[in-house]
Every structure is written in C-alpha cells, then in structure tokens.
Amino acid sequence: MRCFINMNRYLLIAFLFFLFPLFSHAQNKDLNYFINQSISNDPKFTEFRNLILANKIDSQLIVAGNRFQITGSGNAYYAPILNGWGYDEAITNGQQLSALVALNKQIYNKRNLSLQFRGLQLQNDSLSNSSVIYQQDLKKTIITQYILTYGDQLQLKFNDEIISLLTKEEQILKTLTEKNVYRQADYLSFLVTLQQQQLTRKQLMVQYKNNYATLNYLSGIVDTVTEALATPDLQVKINLNKLGSPFFLNYKIDSLRLQNERLLAEVPYRPKVNLFADAGYQSTFILNPYKNFGYNIGINLTVPIYDGHQKRLQFAKLDIEERTRLKKHDFFYNQYQQQIQQLQQQLNDLGSLDEPVNKQIGYLETLIKVNGKLLETGDIRIADYILALNNYITAKNLVIQNQIGRYQIIQQLNYWNMKL
DSSP states (O other): OHHHHHHHHHHHHHHHHHHSOSSSOSSOBOHHHHHHHHHHHOTHHHHHHHHHHHHHHHHHHHHHHTSOEEEEEEEEEEOOOBTTBSSOHHHHOSEEEEEEEEEEEEESOHHHHHHHHHHHHHHHHHHHHHHHHHHHHHHHHHHHHHHHHHHHHHHHHHHHHHHHHHHHHHHHHHHHHHTTSSOHHHHHHHHHHHHHHHHHHHHHHHHHHHHHHHHHHHHTOOOOOOOOBOOOOOOOOOOSOGGGSHHHHHHHHHHHHHHHHHHHHHGGGSOEEEEEEEEEEEEOSSSOGGGOEEEEEEEEEEOOOOSSSHHHHHHHHHHHHHHHHHHHHHHHHHHHHHHHHHHHHHHHHHHHHHHHHHHHHHHHHHHHHHHHHHHHHTOSOHHHHHHHHHHHHHHHHHHHHHHHHHHHHHHHHHHHTOOO
8 A cells, every 4th residue: 555655645746736837927928929029139121121221322322423523633743854855845745733623414314314213213122022021931930830839838738638637537546446446457557647648748848848949039039938828810811912912023023123224234325425624723834824724614425336236145135034034933823823722722621620520529528528437436447448538639639730730721821822
C-alpha cells in the first residue's frame, strides 16, 4: 500500500499543478496586435518612405537644373617673349586678365522634363506597390506563426481536459482497486495513461512557449512572457478585380516604365537650343585696358545627325525587356489562377470532413460518459476504457488539425486576394 500512497501523493501534486491558470495573464492578445506591432517595428517601411522622399528631392533637382545657371570665372596669364623666343603673340596676346559672370539656359525642354518627372513618378508608384506587397508578406508570416501557436494552445487546452478527466477517474479507480474490484495491474495501466498525458502536456507547453517566442521575435516584440491568444478572426476575402491587385500592378508599372524609357530614348535626337550670356572684364592690357568691360549674348543650336544607330539599338533592347515582361506576366497569371483554385478546393475538402468527424466525436463523448459510469461500478474493463479514450483523443486532435488547416488555407487565400 506504500506504493499506492506515494502514487496518490504524486497525483495530488500534479492535480494541484493543473489547477493553476495555463498562462501568465488572463488578457488575450489577438492577431491584430501582433500584425500592428510587426508593421510598426519593421524598418523596411521607413526605408520605403525615405526612398519616396529621395525621389521627390530628385524631382526638385531636375527643376533646379533646368533653371538659369549662373557661374563665375576668372583667368589671368602672361606669355613672355625673350630674345624673340616665345609663344606667337597673335595667339596668346602676350597676356590676359578676365573676370566673367556667365548665364546659361536650355529652352524648349518641356518634353524632356515631363518624361523625367514621369520616370520618377513611376519609381514612386513601384516603391509604394512594393511596400504594399512587403506588408502583405509580413502579415502572412505573422498570421502563419500565430495560427501555429494558437494550434498549440488548443492542444494544451484539450490535453488539460483529458488530464482533469483522468485524474477524477483515477481517484475512483484507486478506491475500487483497494476494494479488490479491479486488479492492481489494471490500476497501473490506467496510471500509465494518465502519466503519458501529463508528459504530453509538458512537451506541448515547451512547444507552445517556443512558438510564442518566435511570434514575438517576428513581430519585433521584446518580451519573454507567454500569454493566451485570442481566436484568430479570419474570413475569406474575395477580390473580383484580380488584375487590379498589387501583384499585377507591378507588371503594369513595368510596362509604363518601358514606354517612358522609349520616349526618353528619342529625346537626344531632338534639336537642342541654349541661350547664353556673360558679362565682366577681359583685357590683354595692349590697348585701353580700362575700357575692356563688356558683355555678350548668344544662342546655341545643336542638331544630331548620325550616331551609329544607337536609338534603334536602344529600342531593340527595350523590346527584349517587354517580351520578358509579358512572359513573366502570363506565367504568373496562370500560377495565380491555379493557386486560387487549389486553395478553394482544399477549403471545400476540409469542410466536408466536419460533419462525419463531429458525429464521431458525439458518439465517443457519449461512450466516454457511459464508460465512466461503468468504471464506478466496476463493470468495464480498463483496457476497453483506455481504448475508447484514445479514440476520443485521436478524433479531437483531428478536429483541431482541421481547424488549424482551415485557418492556414484562409490566410493563403486572403494573401492572393489582396486589394490595393
């Protein structure tokens, strides 16, 4: 009987342990909390915003570069002639002093400017779209980890229910064993089943804490406390305008970029007109140097004639990029459609399992209750009770797996059905 007393003491301690709350805090953290924390903490979004701001500065630089450009310059030199030796004075004038302020302005440049602004705007559109896709990827990572951790929580909760049931039945079985209704071997078999569930519970808790810590890590949260998670609110989102999603917008932006680059390639072949002027002092000190203050104005025209067919080669290069873009777009579209159809089929298949599994669980729950009554009167074999219990555990775990699987499929569907 000393063996029974030690076992009872162990079971009492274990039972009191399970009376404590499962988690450190009663307040549940929901999925939106971790998503918002991850978006707030991730520096990638700051990088996207700063790149867009940098492009705005580039736009201002283009405007500034097209305004009147004013420069100052000075020059002084002396070319002596000794014994008839020296530079030709007709070329050097012997000496010169100049101090000038020059002004330059390119005109008829509106077309070029508009194309440069369009290129910067397309870069901003691409960055904004990439930011949206990155946010969706980040959300997918967080949701996937949240679902995994929440699944551990469901298994822990169910495991605690089984331990509570077995602990209650163990007290009854111990009493009946002391009265020789059941053999000691039957009691030990039952006790082993209880201990297995307790060991499983410890393993699940380690797994849950690790997955919870990973969830914090991915969200950028510095915290070692493990708390309960709220049920994820995941509903299928339908996007009827799939071609308007950020995934396809990337290909549209690339198409517009190539069109803009084609127009930019034509700009160097347009005539260029520059206005220029300067004013200041230039003198060789040969004749009336005090009168050598002056100015000049002029216009410069540049007309390209031949450059070795560079424009045609540039257009050929852009044509290759466009064919590559179309091929990628068509391939992605087919994969996109196939992915959506497969996920919808998987969701339907999981839904078809709900009714038979729930019906089986209903039967097993009734059987467990009946067997519990028979156990109290000693009218059931322990092996039969354990078998029914294991079948019940298997069925309940299947329900949990199906529930988690449904969440995972929904989050994948919502990922691909993303809207702007």
